[in-house]
Amino acid sequence: MPAAVAATRTRLERRQVPVLRPTHGRLRILRLIWDDELSAGEIAARFEATFGAVSPHLKVLRNTGLVTLRKDGTKRFHRADREAPGPLAEYLQSMWSARLDTLARLAEEAERSESTP
Structure with missing residues (x-):
């Protein structure tokens, strides 16, 4: 992990916000939005x-x-x-891209195995 990313992660953790702990689902929520x-x-429906x-x-x-939060009438977006x-944004983006690449590869492999007799 690059030093700038580690420093940003440490800053977030110091604020007592374990955003990067996948078990909390916050990382998944952040990815969705x-x-x-x-x-x-x-x-909520996606989860x-x-x-x-x-x-x-x-x-x-x-x-x-x-x-960020945007209010529109009674709805909140x-x-x-x-x-x-900060520098963590690039790290998150690359991590999500890698996961999507892996998912695409697995889907293609599954499709090939289904079409092979």
Whole structure:
């Protein structure tokens, strides 16, 4: 992990925000709203969870400045603030791209094995 990324991660952890712990689901939420603005209900639906289960994680992400909130009437829309993580943003993007590449490769392998007698 590059030094700048490690320093940013340490800064986030010092704020007592374990954003990078995959078990909390915050990293997955951040990935969902990295490119798209979604309501909390839409985010919850993608996790097959309730609004109440997702809401505390969104609050933590907002409080750290990693997520912005836009209100439209009674709806609240969340989007990742790509500038907030600093050098960590590039690391996150590359990590997600690598996972997508792996998923695509596995899907292609599965498709080939299904079509082979």
